[in-house]
Every structure is written in structure tokens, then in C-alpha cells.
Amino acid sequence: MLEPSRTAPPRLVIAGGGLAAWTAAAYLRRMLRRVGWTVTVVGPVPPAGPSVGLATRPILTRFLRGLGIDEAIFMRRCGATYRVASRFDDWFEAGQGHWHPFGVCGPRINGRDLFHYWLKHRNEGGSGAAYADYAPQALMAAAGRGPRNETGVSSAVEASSYGYHLDRTALVRFLREIALSEGVRAVPARVLGASRDFSGNIRSLDLEGGASVEGDLFLDCTGAAALLIGETLGEAWIADSAACDSLVSLSLPPAPDPPPFTTYAGLPEGWTASLPLAGRTEAVLAYDGETTTPEAAEAALQAAFGLGEHIVHRSLPSGRRNPWLRNVVALGAAARAVEPLAGFGLDLDLVALEAFVAHLPRGEGAEILRRSYTARMNRLHDDALEALAAHYVLGRRPEPVWAAARAKLPEGLADRLDLYEVAGHVVPREEAVFGETDYYLLFTGADFLPRRAFAPVDVADGREIGGYLAEIRARAAQVADATALHASLLEPLHGTAPAAGPVARITVAATASGPASLRRTPEGTRLADLVAGLGQPYGYERSVKATPGGLQVERFLVSLHRTSLGLQPGQTLDTLAEKLGLPERERAEAAGLIGEADVLHLGYEDGPSGALYKLYVEWSADTDTAWQKAETKGEPLLVHRAYKWSSHAATPPVVTLYHWPRVRAAAEIGARLTRMGADWGEAGSGVIGLAHAVLGLAQERGRGAIHYLEAREEPGPRLSYDLNLYACGLMVADVEPLLAPAFADLGIAPQAVAAVLGERRDEALGHVAGGLGRDGRPFLTVYSGMAGS
Secondary structure, eight states, rough: OOOOTTOOOOEEEOOSHHHOOOOHHHHHHHHHHGGOOOOEEEEOOOOOSOOOOEEEEEEHHHHHHEEEOOOOHHHHHHHHHEEEEEEEESSSSSTOEEEESOSSSSSOOBBBBBHHHHHHHHTTTOOOGGGGGGGGHHHHHTTBBOOOOOOOOOOHHTTEEEEEEEEEEHHHHHHHHHHTTTTEEEEEEOOEEEEEEEOOOEEEEEEETTTTTSSSSEEOOOOGOOOIIIIIIOOOOOOOSSSOOOEEEEEOEEEEEEOEEEEEHHHHHHHEEEEEEESSSSEEEETTTTTOOOHHHHHHHHHHHHHOOEEEEEEOOOBOOSSSTTTTEGGGGTTTTOOOGGGGGHHHHHHHHHHHHHHHSSOOOOOHHHHHHHHHHHHHHHHHHHOOOOOHHHOOSSSSSHHHHHTOOOOOHOOOHHHHHHSOOOOOSOOSSSHHHHHHHHHHHHTOOOOSSSHHHHHSOTHHHHHHHHHHHHHHHHHHHOOOOOHHHHHHHHOOOOOSSSSSOOOOOOOGSSSGGGGGGGHHHOOOOHHHHHHHOEEEEEEEETTTTEEEEEEEEEEEGGGGGGGOOHHHHHHHHHTTOOOHHHHHHHHHHHHHHHHEEEEEEETTTTEEEEEEEEHHHHHHHHHHTTOSSSEEEEEEEEEEESSSSOOOOOOEEEEOOOOSHHHHHHHHHHHHHHHHHGGHHHHHHHHHHHHHHHHOOOOOOEEEEEEESSSSSEEEEEEEEEGGGHHHHHHHHHHHHHHHTTTOHHHHHHHHHHHHHHHHHEEEEEEEEESSOOOEEEEEEEEOO
């Protein structure tokens, strides 16, 4: 713990590499930077590829907005869709369903929830409209509308009263980049344990390989393992009364028209959730591990949703009543886990971070701060557990898991239910993850109404209530109708969703075709070693290039976000490029550019003239913003400045500029390709023909946007095209019938074509590029197999 006499900057060390760890790092670095705290995260690098889905609530939306994060970029990076409500089917009993929207359910009248006036009017024979019908988000959900119009304006946006469906690991990677850009230090290593000082506080983390990281205050974000607060400090688990303590999930093809809500449904084994992400639909079954085996749960999930991919089994740990012990604060599952029903888990983590800053230790009164923080978080966790229990105890389903859950009635919830039933109201709590309106929505959805309306409302004159309620309902419908269809909001972000079809193939490049392939030559090994030495996450893809002179298959590209280059990205780039032999003038130029850029790509190819290195500086944020805003007027935007040079010859590097010519629609892209082909004449007819064919296939079968760039060497008139198709969700196998004859037209032997495409056919299709080389002969390049470290 921090001593009052300490003068050095406090050191906050976060153990763990998951969502809790990087959420904390991104938030706390921003909050504590001005007071001099350093933040270090020690844990494994987030894995590549899709993980499990996550349904979030409005608190994450407000959190992201507070960090100044562009929503369009966030949604695109995390495969996110909007979530304005939850839909419960077959929940309280088979055949019954109800909406649970986010946001307000009508205005408060005289400081009281609209529910009381709705109930009085209903009891007096008024309109039969459901209470949720007065909530704009319920009407948006039912009509398939998102939370805003096309210009981004709505009351839901102003209040941030909506959530998302997204990929959990993608969110971790996204927050990690933000944290690193803010100056958080990452130590990619596995934590084995911790060492303590003479007073019993943790002094340092012990890492695999013998290294250690010292700190003053530690966040335990190691999940259920709880390496610090549990294993080292000995804080014991307590048994929570979760009805469902096990989960199984699977991935399905994306919905053609993703709904803007999470669908929950009751089953005999427990309950299911359907999360419509941009690239897939995530189906989850929560069940009681004591009464249902994992095999039976998996079979029940597949019976409900059909066969899927990426089946994941998880169990939910219990919790700890003391999340802050000595100089360790536990966060996430290391503190206390809750069922994912309604999405309270991430809410509790975000509230815990706010509470931690409110109780920030600065020398004196550490024990007072610990007690206050612990009491606050226990109240919030108890509130979440009561809300979860309420979803079960009001039900009438007869199956054992539901009957057992009804018997686990928390004392606080029992008191709340009793007061509601006899007095007609829920006492609002000052701070809660499930508020007063939420309870009224839940109770009315269960058809659980009090014996009479709340007395202060019931005894008042109610003659005007009917007209007033009608106006409120009409206004809610007006607000909902002013928002755009969910699909139309997603299309600029993710492209048009595909029609329903077979299960999508999601393939991550195997190790054999990953970065280890770089080590086949000394030059490739040099690049691989330099990237590995950074100890940072990177992307990786490979390519094949066809010319009349033959095939080049030893071509690789490694991608690093600018934040992976440290606090002085220009200096890091200069060092890397110098070791790869880039001449000083171009090296200085690239180093001066990276500070305002977003991504660095380093490439290697073993061509007919020997080994070549490549370096690309990429500005993606500006292009993303212009694309999202449909800014199609103005000069073309520079996306890449690329350098290519020989590792042996003394020839000057070739510099190529890649521009986005501000075209989005396939017809506009096709028109530019046609004009380009006319300039090339007969020599380029084959590569232009392939571009048109691939463009048509992407329109017909792809699910995302096609990003089009044009490349020109500097100086010189030579122009080529680059179709970025990663967002389309196609595989190399999908375009193999088009690529094979195009390669053959360039004189490549059919056996060689079949071998190279066959090896790549199960990889994600990335870029298809083509043009005329400096020798006037055509070329085609195909990138595929994007993966991550």
C-alpha cells in the first residue's frame, strides 16, 4: 500500500490479460495520468480469431463515450450490432413472452414512475396496452429499428440508453490498443505467483522465465484462478446461489437481418440467449451443472438452434465478500462472477473501476477506503444477484432447475416483493444495476401486479390519466419511428448481411503457414526475429503473385498497430528499418510519418531478383471516418505510403502510394476499373476482367463492404488496383474458379496453380490486386489467411 512519505510515482500493476484487465488499464491510465500513476499490465496477449459473444448494457456505451471512442470504428473492430432491448420468450411459462427495453418507460410524473399511473388506469378499466409499450426502445426492437437515425441523432443516443452485441476477444484487443496508446506498459508473460513483503502486502509478481514486476497496488484480473487475492492472500470463495452455473455456446451463420435485441428463452435445462453479432450469431445455453451434463447441455443447445461451430464450455465461479485485501483489488471473476443473464457482469466491473477511483489510496486512511469500497461493491453485487433471482422466482415453469431456483429467494428480494405486492411500489436504491423501472418491466412481464396502485397515486383524481397516457404512448411511437432500421445502420459499418446459408467457415491460419514460414530464409528470419523482439501483438497474412515470369509464393506481410511501437514509434520504426537495410533518407521519412499514422506493415518476398523487404505506413482512421460519413467529395485520401527495397542491391527503394478515391458502391468501383483497363489496352485485359468478376462475386455472395484502393509508384504513371475483401467473408475457395483461369492466362502451369490455390483454399480471402508492371507485363496478387499473434 502507498506510504504517506512516498515521493516516487505510484505503480499500479494489473495481473491478467482479459477483458477486466484491459478495461481497467484503458480507464485507469486516463484517470490517473495527471496524478503521476504508472500502469502496467502483466498477462498473455489476447488470442487471435473469434471468441464468445457479449451482450452489453448502456453503461459500456457511456464508458466508451467517456473515453472519446468513435462508435463506428469500435463497432467495426468488434463486429458489433446495436442492442436496444431484451426479448424473453417461454420464460415465466411456456408460450409467454415480454419485452425488457433499455432507457425510460415514459416520463416520471410528480417524481414518480409512470408505472403507478399506468396501473391505476388499468385497474379502473383503461387501455390494455402493456407497460413496456410506453418505452421507445421496446417499440424500436419490435420494429427492427436501431437506436438512432442515419445522422446519428436520437434521444437514445443523447442518453446512451442502448448496448451492443459484440465479440469479447475483439473488444479486449481494441481496449488493449487504446490502453497502450495512452502509455500503459504491457508485459506479455504468464503470472506464476507473487512475492510478499514483511508486512504481508504483495511486493511483486513472479513471471514465467524468472522475471518479476514490482508494484505498489495490484489489480487481480486473473479470473477464477484469483492468483493474487485468492491463491496468494488466501481470501476464500463464498457460495453464491446461482440457478445456472455452467454455459455452453456455439457460433451460427449471421442473421440476414440482425435483430437489435437479445433473445432469451426458457428451456427445461435452463435458458438460452441468442446474440446477433455482425459476423455470426452466438447461441448460449445456461444450465445447472449438477442436474445436466455438458454433453446433454450441448445436445439441448443444438436441438434449439441447429448445428454450429466453435462450441465452448464454461463454468461460472462463485465470489468473494472481500474484493480488496491489503494492496490487492480483485476485479471481474477474481472478485465475484454473476450469471450472464441481462449482462450485469461487465456493468459491475465498470462500476468497480469508478468506485476504485473514488476510493483511490493516497497515503492515509487506507483501511477506511477498503471498508467503504468493499461495502459499496457488495451492495451492488447483492443487488445484481437479487435481480437475477427475480427472473426465476416469478416463473411458473415446472422443470427441476426452475423449481430449485424459485426456492433460492434472497432475503432482500423477499422484502422487495412483499412491499410491492401490498403497497404497489419498489423503493428505488441510490445506486443499482437494476433500477426501479427495470423491476416494473420485469413484474409486468411476469403478469405479477400488486393488489392496488401506490397509495399517493391511487387516491388522486385519475380522470386525466387516460388522455395523458395516450399522448405518452403516441410520443414513444413517434420517437421510435424516427430511428432507422437496424440493418440500414449496420450496412455502412459491416456491409450487407448475407442471405441465410450453411454454417460460415471461420479459419485462422495454421502454424505451418503462419509467421514460422518467414524463417525459411535468412532474410525472412531477420524480419521474424525483429517482430518477435517487440513482444507485441501483430497481424499476419501471406500472398501469392503471378506474372508471365512465374509464381512467387514466399511473400509475407506482418502488421503492427502504432501503439505496439511504444512511446516513441518513430524511433522504433527507424531501428527496425535500419536493421532491414532501408536507406537513411527513406527511413527518416517513414519514421517522421508513423507518429500520425495508425499501422505499420513490414513485408518480405523472395522474388526472381532476390530477397526484397517492404514497409507500409498506413493511415486508416481518417479513411474509416470518411467512409462512415460517406464523404465521397474531395481529393483521394492517402491510405498507404509503401517502400520496397532489395536487401542486397544498392538500388533506391521503390515508393508506392495507395489512395482511396472516395468510391464506395460496386458500380463506382467497376467504372474506375473499366477506365483503368482502357488505359492498359489488351495487355491488361485479363487482370481487369478478373477484377470485375471478383467484384461481382463479392456483391453476390459477400456479407461486408468492398474497400477499393488505387496504387501508383512515385514518380511515374503506373496505376494498379487493390480490392480489399476481408470484410466480405469470402474464402479463397470461393474465388478459386476465377483465379485459376486468370493465373493460367499469365502462363502459369495448371499443376502449379492447383497446388498453390489448393493450399490456401480454406483461408479467408483478403486482397486481390492487379495491374501492369514497369516492364509492361500484367501481374496478379492474392492476399489471404489474415491471423494474429
